[in-house]
Amino acid sequence: MAFYRPARWQQTAALVVLAALLALPSLLDVLDQSYYIGFATRVLIFALAASSLNLVLGFGGMVSLGHAAFFGVGAYVAAICQQAGLGEGLLVLPLAMAVAGLFALAVGAVSLRTRGVYFIMITLAFAQMTYYLFVSASLWGGEDGLPVYERLRLGGISLAGDAALFFVVLGALTVTMLLFSRLAQARFGRTIQAIRENETRMEALGYPVLRYRLACFAIGGAVAGLAGALLANLSGLASPNLLQWTQSGTLLVMVIIGGVGYLWGGVVGAVVLLLLEEILLAWFAHWHIVLGLLLLAVVLFAPKGVAALFGRRDD
Amino acid sequence: MTDPLLEVRGLSRRFAAVDALKDVNFTVAAGEVHALIGPNGAGKTTFIHHLSGALFPDAGKIHFNGSEITRLRMHQRVRAGMARSWQITNVFLGLSALDNVALAVQGRPDAGTSFRFWRPVDREARLFEEARTFLEQVGLGERSGRLAGELSHGEQRALELAMALATRPQLLLLDEPMAGTGPEESARMVELIEHLARHVTILLVEHDMDAVFRLADRISVLVNGQLICTGTPDAVRNDAGVRRAYLGDHL
Amino acid sequence: MTQLFLEQALNGLQFGLMLFLLAAGLTLVFGIMDCINLAHGSLYMVGAYFVAAAAQAADSFWLGLGAGVAGTALLGLLLELSLFRQLYRRDHLAQVLATFALILIANESVRLIWGPAPLLLNPPESLAGPVEIAGFFYPAYRLVIIACGLVVAGLLYLLVAKSRIGMWVRAGAANREMTEALGINVRALFTAVFVFGAGLCALAGGLLGPLLAVQVGMGESVLILAFVVIIIGGIGSIRGALVGALIVGTVDTLGRALLPTLLRATLPADAAATLGPALASILIYLLMAGILFFKPQGLFPARA
Ligand SMILES: Nc1ncnc2c1ncn2[C@@H]1O[C@H](COP(=O)(O)OP(=O)(O)OP(=O)(O)O)[C@@H](O)[C@H]1O
Numbered sequence: 001m002a003f004y005r006p007a008r009w010q011q012t013a014a015l016v017v018l019a020a021l022l023a024l025p026s027l028l029d030v031l032d033q034s035y036y037i038g039f040a041t042r043v044l045i046f047a048l049a050a051s052s053l054n055l056v057l058g059f060g061g062m063v064s065l066g067h068a069a070f071f072g073v074g075a076y077v078a079a080i081c082q083q084a085g086l087g088e089g090l091l092v093l094p095l096a097m098a099v100a101g102l103f104a105l106a107v108g109a110v111s112l113r114t115r116g117v118y119f120i121m122i123t124l125a126f127a128q129m130t131y132y133l134f135v136s137a138s139l140w141g142g143e144d145g146l147p148v149y150e151r152l153r154l155g156g157i158s159l160a161g162d163a164a165l166f167f168v169v170l171g172a173l174t175v176t177m178l179l180f181s182r183l184a185q186a187r188f189g190r191t192i193q194a195i196r197e198n199e200t201r202m203e204a205l206g207y208p209v210l211r212y213r214l215a216c217f218a219i220g221g222a223v224a225g226l227a228g229a230l231l232a233n234l235s236g237l238a239s240p241n242l243l244q245w246t247q248s249g250t251l252l253v254m255v256i257i258g259g260v261g262y263l264w265g266g267v268v269g270a271v272v273l274l275l276l277e278e279i280l281l282a283w284f285a286h287w288h289i290v291l292g293l294l295l296l297a298v299v300l301f302a303p304k305g306v307a308a309l310f311g312r313r314d315d
Numbered sequence: 316m317t318d319p320l321l322e323v324r325g326l327s328r329r330f331a332a333v334d335a336l337k338d339v340n341f342t343v344a345a346g347e348v349h350a351l352i353g354p355n356g357a358g359k360t361t362f363i364h365h366l367s368g369a370l371f372p373d374a375g376k377i378h379f380n381g382s383e384i385t386r387l388r389m390h391q392r393v394r395a396g397m398a399r400s401w402q403i404t405n406v407f408l409g410l411s412a413l414d415n416v417a418l419a420v421q422g423r424p425d426a427g428t429s430f431r432f433w434r435p436v437d438r439e440a441r442l443f444e445e446a447r448t449f450l451e452q453v454g455l456g457e458r459s460g461r462l463a464g465e466l467s468h469g470e471q472r473a474l475e476l477a478m479a480l481a482t483r484p485q486l487l488l489l490d491e492p493m494a495g496t497g498p499e500e501s502a503r504m505v506e507l508i509e510h511l512a513r514h515v516t517i518l519l520v521e522h523d524m525d526a527v528f529r530l531a532d533r534i535s536v537l538v539n540g541q542l543i544c545t546g547t548p549d550a551v552r553n554d555a556g557v558r559r560a561y562l563g564d565h566l
Numbered sequence: 567m568t569q570l571f572l573e574q575a576l577n578g579l580q581f582g583l584m585l586f587l588l589a590a591g592l593t594l595v596f597g598i599m600d601c602i603n604l605a606h607g608s609l610y611m612v613g614a615y616f617v618a619a620a621a622q623a624a625d626s627f628w629l630g631l632g633a634g635v636a637g638t639a640l641l642g643l644l645l646e647l648s649l650f651r652q653l654y655r656r657d658h659l660a661q662v663l664a665t666f667a668l669i670l671i672a673n674e675s676v677r678l679i680w681g682p683a684p685l686l687l688n689p690p691e692s693l694a695g696p697v698e699i700a701g702f703f704y705p706a707y708r709l710v711i712i713a714c715g716l717v718v719a720g721l722l723y724l725l726v727a728k729s730r731i732g733m734w735v736r737a738g739a740a741n742r743e744m745t746e747a748l749g750i751n752v753r754a755l756f757t758a759v760f761v762f763g764a765g766l767c768a769l770a771g772g773l774l775g776p777l778l779a780v781q782v783g784m785g786e787s788v789l790i791l792a793f794v795v796i797i798i799g800g801i802g803s804i805r806g807a808l809v810g811a812l813i814v815g816t817v818d819t820l821g822r823a824l825l826p827t828l829l830r831a832t833l834p835a836d837a838a839a840t841l842g843p844a845l846a847s848i849l850i851y852l853l854m855a856g857i858l859f860f861k862p863q864g865l866f867p868a869r870a
């Protein structure tokens with residue numbers, strides 16, 4: 001895989017899309033299609049979650065199949081705080097990130113000692129463990145999950161309106177993508193990508209490889225936690241289903257569809273997958289069969305993902 | 316007499332049924348070029364792996380620069396002042412030659428932490444200035460902008476050397492730096508090593524006997540995992556055991 | 567208490583043996599082909615559906631079991647030839663994606679064909695009741711599962727540990743290139759192992775069918791347990807799979823049955839009530855983490 005380099009046209013494209021998204025709520029309002037604001041918010045939240053996995057998987061080269069655990073933990077942290085009456089987003093969101101990040105740090109500390117198939121299975125097992133933990137935690141609603149009755153406030157402004165939440169999610173995604181794009185070009189990004197390419201070589205240059213891997217894993221976990229907290233607010237529920245390993249699989253599918261290790265891979269993948277779902281589901285209830293066949297086609301015929309069909313990573 | 320820079324005592328390692336290293340005692344003095352020779356499969360690469368921390372011994376101790384490093388991880392040994400090259404070229408093919416060396420400079424503790432998330436590496440002029448001097452040292456100054464994947468094999472070997480040098484080692488472990496290079500490139504590599512040897516201690520594993528006898532201050536001979544002799548080039552050339560075990564068909 | 571313990575120990579043994587049937591095929595596929603197969607659980611689910619459907623059609627559990635196992639093995643053959651052959655050469659990510667896609671297809675196809683409601687699979691009538699052993703009653707059918715599991719595990723162990731094919735399989739797990747260099751037809755060996763693994767899946771699915779619900783999604787939870795088994799036992803090792811499966815089976819079963827009682831004895835009631843089930847449900851994962859910490863390659867690493 002190549003190393004990330006920023007592409008001018010991508011930055012321009014991102015700005016254009018951002019402008020269009022800023023206008024989206026008013027536009028949907030005019031068209032009387034406000035239902036779609038919620039849908040658009042969901043897409044952006046998953047774009048955030050998938051991008052966080054892309055950092056771990058695409059840039060850090062760690063095939064984690066337990067990323068949904070951090071996503072779900074973030075959702076639960078938000079729901080627990082909000083049930084306890086703590087509704088200030090400036091506190092809750094960073095807290096969700098911190099808890100999810102620390103949890104990722106702990107999971108990573110054990111799993112990153114292993115490689116290859118082992119790593120995949122262990123991240124998966126830890127995620128499943130977390131899932132069962134929440135399913136059996138009657139205190140937090142067990143299988144039914146924990147409802148969020150009142151959405152967060154942000155600096156005192158309520159996010160009860162769908163447009164307000166949309167703008168907050170859009171802001172979170174924008175800031176995250178900006179940070180990721182800087183991070184990928186900075187020393188840290190160079191380091192983790194080089195470790196992805198050749199771990200031994202990096203150790204032989206004096207890099208404490210595990211430390212960088214772990215940091216990357218934890219950052220990914222924290223951002224996933226942020227996405228989870230936002231999703232709990234959108235859907236009004238922190239459910240154990242968020243932590244299920246099939247959810248990790250879905251995030252992975254998004255990243256792969258969008259292009260592993262391309263800065264925008266997670267975003268593109270989330271948009272493509274959720275749009276496909278929205279369209280196909282209306283048309284064919286068993287759309288997962290179609291999706292499965294599409295994925296098989298991607299594996300067999302477009303191994304680098306959809307984003308790769310549009311051009312090289314560094315042009 | 317001063318203590319040796321590197322001292323290995325009783326190093327043993329077994330792979331399944333093969334004794335890859337058997338009770339090896341070995342020293343490298345500061346400032347020398349010490350060549351390690353031996354037939355294919357003798358255990359030379361395995362020995363280098365143990366010195367660099369890629370493998371760990373079943374028994375024995377390794378001392379470097381006065382302290383024990385037997386259980387240190389690879390990156391810790393690099394920071395202690397030991398750098399290596401590989402028998403098979405090991406560079407980042409997707410980065411330019413200059414980026415490769417800059418990455419090596421960046422890994423050094425005195426270059427600061429790599430937990431920097433904001434400023435693009437490309438704007439860290441200091442890394443690249445320094446990287447350029449190492450590239451020039453190995454004669455790749457002109458090729459700095461090329462992707463490592465586009466360099467010739469000999470150039471890639473030189474690049475690898477530049478990366479090792481960029482960690483500012485006291486001891487360079489070179490595993491067959493001439494492997495797979497043509498005669499012209501080999502000659503250049505010999506000159507380069509000769510030049511480097513003025514500043515840094517070198518442990519050289521090499522099959523090219525002309526190069527070995529020209530470069531080495533001392534030579535050790537490894538056969539079937541056992542060190543059968545260490546001495547000056549002349550002493551080794553005339554050692555009966557070495558002749559029998561190994562050099563017979565070379566000299 | 568002893569009676570509960572004995573009963574649960576038998577349950578644990580039975581569960582462990584079934585896990586072994588699942589993990590055996592999986593660990594070989596991982597070990598020999600270095601291929602991750604998330605769809606192994608789907609073979610288990612499809613196998614259970616095949617058995618249930620065939621048993622209904624034939625009105626005989628044992629006929630259904632035979633037909634279901636054969637059908638699943640055939641499906642495994644088709645999958646191996648059409649898809650997995652291409653996946654062995656690919657990286658783990660491609661394998662994850664492709665086998666995840668298979669899960670989606672399998673779950674949805676089953677839902678399409680048999681509907682969302684669980685399928686009913688009755689045990690053979692002669693085995694429906696309990697039998698008395700050592701002073702307590704235990705379902706006869708569960709005893710038969712244990713017997714089946716022991717026989718298959720024994721046969722499998724003999725096959726892998728003693729036979730020539732088994733020697734190739736072990737050699738392949740330890741060093742694939744070397745095995746290939748020795749002129750063994752690795753392709754055919756891969757196919758055979760995969761098909762065999764699929765058959766074992768269906769056997770486990772069919773045997774467990776009367777105890778659990780035959781339903782969509784049954785494969786996923788069991789897949790993770792099989793993973794835990796393999797991680798504990800060491801990838802590519804049949805012996806590891808057996809030991810790991812028995813450990814996971816008994817620890818999980820006993821933990822769920824006894825932990826809440828134990829906690830009630832030591833902790834305040836409401837703390838025990840919240841903590842008990844939670845702790846029991848993650849017990850095997852904690853065990854896995856502990857084992858990994860000391861033996862990152864598992865208990866019986868196949869590769870030195
Ligand atoms: N990881 C390993 N597992 C098992 N055996 C190994 C391993 N690495 C090396 N060996 C064996 O150890 C012995 C020494 O190998 P090594 O590569 O160190 O030899 P060498 O002296 O570097 O040979 P060459 O001159 O061909 O590079 C050989 O018999 C080799 O097959």
Ligand SMILES: [Mg+2]
Pocket residue numbers: 359360361402
């Ligand atoms: Mg060698």
